[in-house]
Amino acid sequence: MSDRFIVLSGCSGGGKSTLLEELRRRGHAVVEEPGRRIVQEELAAGGDALPWRDLAAFARRAIAMALADRERMHDHDGLVFFDRGLIDAASALEATCGEPVMAALATQHRYNSKVFLTPPWPEIYAEDPERRHGFDAALCEYARLEKTYPALGYETVVLPKTPVDARADFLLARLG
Template sequence: MNRLIVISGCSGGGKSTLLAELGRRGYPVVEEPGRRIVAEQTRSGGGALPWVDMTAFLHRVIELARRDLKAASPSDKWIFLDRGLVDAMAALQHVTGEPLLKALAGEAQHYHQLAFLVLPWPEIYIQDSERRHGLADAMAEYSRLLEAYPALGYDVCIVPKATVVERADFVLGALRTRMRKLFA
């Protein structure tokens, strides 16, 4: 059984905070590839940044997301990922117009069947040095992901707007319910 759980959805919707809570509860967490690329490119003075060269940035994000998948060791615990390959491929498809998601559809599912998406949440959305795009762009991204995950065969579970503790409880509860249904 695939124990790699992707948490995706709207940029600035509280994914990182949710993942921090899951990590605090003892679950392995994989940090968002895009933020890691931005940090690395900023340190090295590179140009593969979304506000400099979006295509180069997304190619690096895809490469890192694939490495994350290979590095994820089999575990008896859920492993939570802050975004992943589907997000990066959907973004690159949007930027280039290339049918990248069709190519991805030919591959085996990379993550657990149940993909979690956080809703756009204007009240908590903030821009920072790594998130320079506005809320409208984040909401458009969310709409693309809401289409991409089901198109690739994932069951999307929308994480409600709630406290971080309630959100973590929701995610873990949804996974437990899915497991009970599978083995019933």
């Protein structure tokens, strides 16, 4: 387990990427969401590993990318903030295909025991070319992740719906 690896998870469109950028601005190491990077690559290449075309292939790529992200940040000193990561991807694959990958991956590749969840925030939610699912699908995803992390022994901390600087202050204070 790496106590330095902090996961930001939760509802799509809940402000994770904005918070990650604020943490980067404050000098912390950050790792962008595997899903966004995969969608960008697949769209540019005309690929099919997209959540709206082949969710299983997308989730498998996200697992591989999350593992590579962890390895890349292994020797980094200080906190590293991950926009989603391994457990989100494994949870999606398991929910979609029933492949029992989560328990093994989550046991071998632990993050900090506190996981920060962005709650559903309809006022800021927006679809875009890389996020094509609606708010109802985002709510289902949130409900799944809200159960997944505690079932794996993580403490979930729901982030307040506040301006990004206050959100970053809250998160950093909760880490001590």
